[in-house]
Amino acid sequence: MSALDSFKEKIDGRSAVIGVLGMGYVGIPLAISMANAGFRVIGFDINKPHIEGLNNNKSSIKHIPDSDIKMMKSAGFYATDDFSKTAECEVLIICVPTPLDKTREPDLSFVTATMDMISPYLRRGQLLSLESTTWPGTTTQILLPYVERAALTVGEDFYLIYSPEREDPANADFSTRTIPKVVGGYTEACLEAGTVLYESFIDTIVPVSSTEASEMVKLLENIYRSVNIGLVNEMKVVADAMGLDIFEIIDAAKTKPFGFTAFYPGPGIGGHCIPIDPFYLTWKAREFGVHTRFIELAGEINAAMPQYVVDKTVRALNQAGKSLKGANVLALGIAYKRDVDDMRESPSAVVMELLQEWGANVAYSDSNVPVFPKMRKHQFDLSSVDLNPENIAGYDAVILLTDHTDFDYEMIRENAAILIDTRGKFRDDTSVVRA
Template identity: 60%
Template sequence: MQYVDNSISYKPVHLLQPGHADYLEELITRLETRTAVIGIIGLGYVGLPLMLRYANAGFKVTGFDIDARKVAMLNGGQSYIEHVTSRSIADARNRGFEATTDFSAASEADALIICVPTPLNAYREPDLSFIFGTVDALVPHMRKGQIMSLESTTYPGTTTEELRPRLEARGFEVGRDVFLVFSPEREDPGNQQFKTRSIPKVCGGDTPACCKAGIALYGSAIDQVVPVSSTRAAELTKLLENIHRAVNIGLVNEMKIIADRMQIDIYEVINAAATKPFGFTPYYPGPGLGGHCIPIDPFYLTWKARQYGLHTRFIELAGEINNDMPYWVVNKVINALNDRGLPLRGSKILVLGIAYKKNVDDMRESPSVTLMELLRERGAEVSYSDPHVPVFPPMREHHFDLSSIELTRESISSHDVLLLATNHSDFDYAFIQKHAKLIVDTRGVYRDSYPNVVKS
């Protein structure tokens, strides 16, 4: 393990108050010798890769999920996430991994790592019901000597203000009987360059003893651990990472609108600016923000900041720009049809790519879904093609009874517009351009000028 020294002073184990060292030393020993049992709650895009990492590191892992279908698939050696192979699940099963819906099995684990969703409610305020429900289900089965780590993105203060009282209500003394940390997830689905093991892990403890336990927990499976002074600092670190991206994407999306009005190719401008060897990082525009983090995380901080009498104008402005991008794209479609003497109502629109980014099956907060709804509301006949999403999945807020359309000469030419929303590598773009009546490109795929391509 590579340890990053942030010049944070922690008391050595032997200087902690009497009783602290007993459970802490035993837990650290079990983690370092890989005799500890790791419990991972929430087996989705974050929890499943983390489970595989601990299994590959030699730990026995128990996975918890409320979805009985997922549990049955995993116990059968099958994956339900495209970039996580069934072979890797089967290998983990051979190493002792087991999935369950029975939270009483939490008593058998030494570490409980929570990887559940943290969405927004209808008022764009934090919805921590998944965290609270998970912790409330775990606490009755917890015992002394365990560590609980929260990885779900949330506002600063959640771990200390919400999780700690729940543990204390059970009679535990945090930092002595049990250990509590926050370590934000940093998964990037489909990214082959960075794996769970190689992505540095930020970890903040509720007490110095908690931080020591957290370092041992993650240092046993992750190459580099970055300790910070508190759970609040770790929580804000995650928000800063994603707000940084959201603000810069908002900037480049606004630049795209300006460049479009000035009839300048924004991609040419970005690529030229990127040749500067210092002081510039290229970000690229799109039809909106997707994924579970970037569209949501900024609002966790804006909500919390209001409790301190602060108004996060810069962050909220970027959010407004990014949220408005699907409407801008729809107007592009309307104008492109109008130029050809066609109304949007009754037109057949084929959306190319409905995952939130290229080459994955992840549909969380996908702007493609917003585009489909806006087009449908305005009377268009909407269908989609996505090799990574063969059937439109059940979603909490969206419903389309659709399956992916195969891209043939006939299917392409039978639609009035092909709306390129997600630039999957599997698409044959030359074939699509050859047979399409009209393409609205939101991803800058068609850099050359074509009579049937409108850049959006």
């Protein structure tokens, strides 16, 4: 039996052990899906409290219930920081962060640190999949040398693939199983092995010609969103200057049954993908002498939106005879999107920082984020405040930044002295400031 046939047999028979490296917003849903499909999964992470929580059936992510972790445990799952256990796995899937550094260049330190930890334990018969977003060429230029130094032959006794994550936290319409999975292999045998793996727990597989093509797919998906959000954010500024309601305009435009997809403005862009992924491509494109002006312009527009929100707040306070300096300002919703607890690259944190720089006293309310988390860029020693009429009335200005469904919007409207709306929730109220 060939090495590839043996690998397929282990996947088909569910005897393969799966190692997920990085148990966060991508790794946990992936592990749950594989456990549901009958695989034994080992979760690897360097965060000891996080590991202890998982091993005690505790989910660290709001939209993933503890019962899902308990289900994994009953299927043989456990979490560990002992990376020598990767030798027990037939499949290793890397789901670690790939942020930008201070100069907005790709930071692959989490990927390389992971490879440093697992490289002594790489062995024949394994498949290594990278799911972290990165620039085209990362799999072959960064991961492949580790495998070759282990005296393994990719495509013969070891399989190397890139398959971009497509998680959308708290999306009730799509799950890990139902979102089509793009897979690119270093060789045809790698692609075949990767396809066999992912089709065992995902409904639709989309094979592409190479790992580079698969890496570029992920960037295109998120650059498409970044550019269109940048466009509609700019349109919001123009419409506001003209006294027009951008949300009315979008709702009318989306009645066209072809040629238009609705995107909505906000206080900026957040999450790990859209604010970061475009710059992976702009950085890599420079190597080929290409200047990605369109992508960079969209990034500039989106990055300017928090300042736009603060400027609107300054004007609103000024019209009420108040200054932003010394004003008490409440940020409503600080997670990057509705009904999640994910703070990665949240524009709300930027707005809060700018307000503080102007001398405002900043507070926030978000039941999804009870305590402001430790972040690489932003630090606030704050906890979420309760929303009630007395509290709302005590602030000079209230800014709706993330439109969570658990907010009592009518109570907020009735009691806020000045209400700034960045999400179009109060579009029919002319007393509310649109930002």
